[in-house]
Amino acid sequence: MTLMQRVIKPKSQKAKRALEEREPKTIENTKEVMFIRGQKCPDTLRLLMRDLASIKKPHAQFLDQKNDIRPFEDHTKLEFFSKKFDKSLFIFGSSNKKRPNNLIMGRFYDYQLLDMVELGVTKFQSLSDFKNEKIPTGTKPCLMFSGEIFEEDSDMKRIKSLLIDMFRGPEVTNIRLAGLEHAIQFTATPDRKIYMRSYQIQMKKSSTPKVPRIELEEIGPSMDLEVRRLHLASDDLFKTACRQVKNVYKEKKVKNIEKDEFGSVYGTLHLPKQDLNNFQTRKLKGLKTSKAEKMAEKKAKAEKARQAKGSKDGAGDEDMEEAEGDEEEVVEDDAEEGDSDNMESAEDDE
Known part of the structure; x- marks a missing residue:
């Protein structure tokens, strides 16, 4: 018989809040990424992960210590890190003779490994190689995918879903036009190669004042990737991981509230009848009755x-x-x- 895991109750309010933060939620928090170095990680690969971490900030954590992990053979340590640091995504960098410049991307569901893809870096240009102005930290990027293979191949569909999870950032309901500053382009070819490019969106004056002219300037990082190995979850497990609560994003109808065409909110208030006879007013000396008035x-x-x-x-x-x-x-x-x-x-x- 296996021993049951003992449930340890939190002893402080801080620990209680931390445990509540890790519990399943109807609307989940923004997914965060942890960057892990392998036993052998060259400087080029480490610089690549640093650039990706700068794009993902503040939803990224870089573990600079070397770890002897082989994810496709044993991924228990990755699951341990996921539970320890409360991270849903990971990027693992390593290199060997058989698979040089190896970049592994993956995601978890309930702190268990869900999907994992191994990519080989054949070409890389860092942020420092592009001598131009960079975007502010924490900017939400626009993700663009081109290539029919992303829609035709089932494995590439899952890789596309993983890339969206990796780079989309926080979910928003409204978008400000001036806030569109960063775009990431993923192009896939039939031989399962993926080209990643990062651009800064520049808005120039145009003939129509309301619609600006858009120009893209490459700012890095830029990399060419090739798909090597895959570890994908079953269709049933993937559907379970993607399940959402019904009507969670549906607006609740509020009574007695209306909006006009300009967005102003008008409400109807129902108040009880006020008794002004017992209304307490401020007592001023000028309004106080004199002795003569009292005698009269x-x-x-x-x-x-x-x-x-x-x-x-x-x-x-x-x-x-x-x-x-x-x-x-x-x-x-x-x-x-x-x-x-x-x-x-x-x-x-x-």
Whole structure:
């Protein structure tokens, strides 16, 4: 039986954030490249990797120490470096009598080797060989591919996908015209040779003011490559690695928000009814009531209360007078009835 790997919980917030950063994400981070030297790496090949690292900055890490690695025989150390430095891509440089100036490019999926291609460098010109102005560090390049073999050959299709992963840089949603400064051209021939050229995009004045005239100036690095050996993942594994979450890039619909033709955003806000009676305002000395005003207000309230009380007393006296009048009327009626009875009794006696 094999021992289960023990899960070590992070002891600090920094370690916890580092582990969370390495977890799978719906939208992955920008892929980074590590440059690895072999046991025998000539100066030309090392200069080539330095130039490629300068193009990939800040998403590149150069491991200057020599490593005795044979990727096509045993790639466990490459996977170890991928997990240690959290890198998705690698470029390995080595040279021997059988395969001189050997450049190996590859990529990982879940820290496991996915694809790997071995390229032989037959011609190389560095950045320093071109005496002209260079592009700023971190510029996102435009990638151009020419050659029917990139679409017809299944292996070359996979190499094209690997080159796009290697040089595309961060993903962006909008492009500024003035920010298009760098272009990389890959040309493939039927004999499986790839020519890589790097250009600076220069925008000149043209007859139409809105559309500039484009000129390309080669700035390096420039290299001629030939395909030697391949290590490609199976179709099922490649589909699994390319799988994406549905609707992850779809914009979520936001209620009560509209945009006009100029891009201005208009929103509808629903607020509760405000009670301004209890609204707390700033208390200023100039607005404070004086003692005389307070005394006058008290006198007015007292006078109003006295008048209200007097009106109530007057209404009570009127009710008493009405009650006495009713009693007098009742007495008079009784007297009249008694007189009529006496008159009737006298007539009977007669």
